[in-house]
Amino acid sequence: MTVWQQILALDARFNAHRVPADPGFRTLYIRRRSQLLREGVREEAGADPALRRQYLRQRAALLSRRYGVPADQVSVRSHSASTQSHSRQSHSRHHSDVGVARRGGESPATPGGGGTLVPSARATASQAIVGGGSLGENYAFAGFLHVFDQHTGPVTCVQFAHDELWLLALGSLDGRVSVCELEGEPRVRHLLSGHTDGVTALAWSTSNELLVTCARDGTARLWQPGSGHCLRAVADPHGSPLSCVVFHPENNNLVLLGNRHGLVQAVNVSSGRFPAGGSSQLASAVTALAAPPTGALIWAGCQKGMVVSFQCDQASGRLVKCRRVTVSDGVPVTCISARSWASREAADMSLLVNAACNSLLLFRVVDQEGGLQLKRRFSVRHSSAEHVIKSSFCPIMSFRQGACVVSGSEDCTVYLFDVERDLKPCVNKLQGHSAAVLDVSFNRDESLLATGDASGIVIVWKRQLSTTESA
Structure with a gap:
């Protein structure tokens, strides 16, 4: 998982505490945040990764202080290790599933396989953005x-x-x-x-x-x-x-x-x-x-x-x-x-x-x-x-x-x-x-x-x- 994705994940975890009475605003906030982070990645491709990780730690501390949530509930280090492993597995799976086709060539729509399209059952941060309910x-x-x-x-x-x-x-x-x-x-x-x-x-x-x-x-x-x-x-x-x-x-x-x-x-x-x-x-x-x-x-x-x-x-x-x-x-x-x-x-x-x-x-x-x-x-x-x-x-x-x-x-x-x-x-x-x-x-x-x-x-x-x- 790249640093910008970790930053978005951190914001999503705290999003349930942001304007509790307005779920629509929370959804709009995280959507805009995602857009800005993606644009930032393109504009700052050569930025120092250590500097971004420092920003991530400081933002976690500030959000924890602002919303009164213990910092150990949003541990970035432990989350990063597991997601990096997951990212490598996904990357490997992607290349095993996808064939190479020439530009402009025709290929069939591959049926089945792949993995889930939506957040996993443990995606508590994503669910918190819109609340519970079936x-x-x-x-x-x-x-x-x-x-x-x-x-x-x-x-x-x-x-x-x-x-x-x-x-x-x-x-x-x-x-x-x-x-x-x-x-x-x-x-x-x-x-x-x-x-x-x-x-x-x-x-x-x-x-x-x-x-x-x-x-x-x-x-x-x-x-x-x-x-x-x-x-x-x-x-x-x-x-x-x-x-x-x-x-x-x-x-x-x-x-x-x-x-x-x-x-x-x-x-x-x-x-x-x-x-x-x-x-x-x-x-x-x-x-x-x-x-x-x-x-x-x-x-x-x-x-x-x-x-x-x-x-x-x-x-x-x-x-x-x-x-x-x-x-x-x-x-x-x-x-x-x-x-x-x-x-x-x-x-x-x-x-x-x-x-x-x-x-x-x-x-x-x-x-x-x-x-x-x-x-x-x-x-x-x-x-x-x-x-x-x-x-x-x-x-x-x-x-x-x-x-x-x-x-x-x-x-x-x-x-x-x-x-x-x-x-x-x-x-x-x-x-x-x-x-x-x-x-x-x-x-x-x-x-x-x-x-x-x-x-x-x-x-x-x-x-x-x-x-x-x-x-």
Whole structure:
């Protein structure tokens, strides 16, 4: 275990004592702390390890004094010895499981094996961040907060703003986008018009100051959600309908687009130009994109059931294809979500993939170029290529012993699955829609879940707070 991981582990151990009445803030704190530490590792690669260990000891002493917890309960030295041993074992296991593939080559998604994706049973620090309770208790819902019905076409995309509780964006095949405010009396803050055909995807910038949308009319639009103004419209240079869009996670001046001609393209939203080298051809129409906030890879899914990983230079927008993996042969991939477990007990990147073969697939990323190992397959009603069914990791999955994912389905039901439960993995089913549920999104602290369906209805569900959270 590296020093930055030990520092994060130390902060996680004390996190239960930090703002006891606000679990959402504690979760946000540890997430931001993880991000800053990761960035610090890249910037200070040549720093003296002894100096970092000294910092670790001093921080442990200060936190112990601040929260009145005996220092022997957070012994760094003993923990470090055991975790270094575990790290060596994991490194050895990793290289024994993963085959070498050439850049740009195709490899199958390796089934099974690997080890747990989530924190171990002894991950008391991670559990302390969100409190106790079973997953069933954590994902019990108390009914609706609000139902939005302003759209006349299917709601294809539903997304809470980053680290926000109340700000929500909706996109519909009626060509409009809603920016909704849920605090107090829920309302539509802005109804954005400009696309001449159905909106297929949207994404928030890291700061939530910008919103990008793409549509079947072959254009991507950059919006200012605070004012509702359209700042720029960019047309696909090939005149192709656009199906997916994401911001580059490290440079929000770059946006990545996927079109029906099979092209993944980078575009500079300030200039509206497509940079040289910033496009790559897939075997069929691009149907899904994912750009995780941590990690160097961009992911794309296509109509023929393949997932392709790319490296995207944050300065130039140049795309380099890394791996091509068939996850559902001949069946469209409709959604990709990528997340890293922030917990020290399980740091691997994971991929969640919807495919139109009645499946929700969970993969572990096994190398730096995007090799995939299949971990779990969940049954979700999804057989029609006309329905773009999407799913999501639950936001605070990294801090519990178990972890959940949530998905829409064609049977009008929202499913929540425990990724570690072999028997009866479905934790909860939410039934309230009368049409296929197309997209799902949790807010920052999982108190609200928004789900949109093919009839144009969006339901905002209220989660039943546990005793610890409501205290």
